[in-house]
Amino acid sequence: MTPIYKVWMMNYRPAWYELGKPAQDELMGKIFACLAQAGGKSLLIATSLWADEKWAAWGIEVYPNIEGVIQHAQTIWDHQWFRYVKSWSTLGISFEPGSEVVIPKAPIYKLAFFNMTEAWYSLSDAEKAGWNKKHEELFKQFSVQGILGCASGWCNEVWSAWSLEAYPSMEAVQGLRLATYEAGWYQYAQATSLLGVKYPLE
Numbered sequence: 001m002t003p004i005y006k007v008w009m010m011n012y013r014p015a016w017y018e019l020g021k022p023a024q025d026e027l028m029g030k031i032f033a034c035l036a037q038a039g040g041k042s043l044l045i046a047t048s049l050w051a052d053e054k055w056a057a058w059g060i061e062v063y064p065n066i067e068g069v070i071q072h073a074q075t076i077w078d079h080q081w082f083r084y085v086k087s088w089s090t091l092g093i094s095f096e097p098g099s100e101v102v103i104p105k106a107p108i109y110k111l112a113f114f115n116m117t118e119a120w121y122s123l124s125d126a127e128k129a130g131w132n133k134k135h136e137e138l139f140k141q142f143s144v145q146g147i148l149g150c151a152s153g154w155c156n157e158v159w160s161a162w163s164l165e166a167y168p169s170m171e172a173v174q175g176l177r178l179a180t181y182e183a184g185w186y187q188y189a190q191a192t193s194l195l196g197v198k199y200p201l202e
Contacts, residue, residue, distance in 0.1 A: 008089035009058040016084040038072035046196025092150025106166035113159035114191035142172040
């Protein structure tokens with residue numbers, strides 16, 4: 001069965017800070033236990049307040065099936081998790097089903113959401129293949145690793161796809177962004193992204 005990936009972004013509500021550290025730790029333990037009971041696994045948790053003040057953290061989870069996703073959502077609801085956090089999430093199915101997802105050790109990760117524009121759909125198959133090749137070349141140039149790409153339009157109407165990437169440095173983040181801009185990529189894609197560093201820090 002095709003695994004279901006879930007990306008989430010969150011920030012704490014005032015009620016979280018009122019709990020105190022022991023109660024916070026106890027609640028987090030329950031949330032992770034709920035994830036395991038649903039057959040899910042956390043692939044990555046990243047802190048992002050240093051790059052974006054809207055979201056304190058984001059992460060990627062994987063589930064064996066949609067039933068596991070639903071079970072986990074219900075159990076964290078039962079623990080009143082959303083009393084303590086403000087969050088947004090969406091699901092995805094990998095563009096490369098069957099491929100093992102390995103999170104490499106990296107100083108910076110980027111979570112990106114995107115939609116293709118009308119200009120993209122107007123391209124021929126050969127032109128699209130050319131752009132895909134150009135992307136691969138730029139990733140190699142800046143030593144960027146594409147970790148996971150997922151189709152998500154089936155479960156939300158905001159973004160049709162999202163991806164996870166690993167970067168060797170902030171210079172690589174900036175360099176790839178400038179190179180894709182100069183290549184004209186943003187006429188073909190509407191996108192937003194969020195940087196993060198792995199939590200806990202190693």
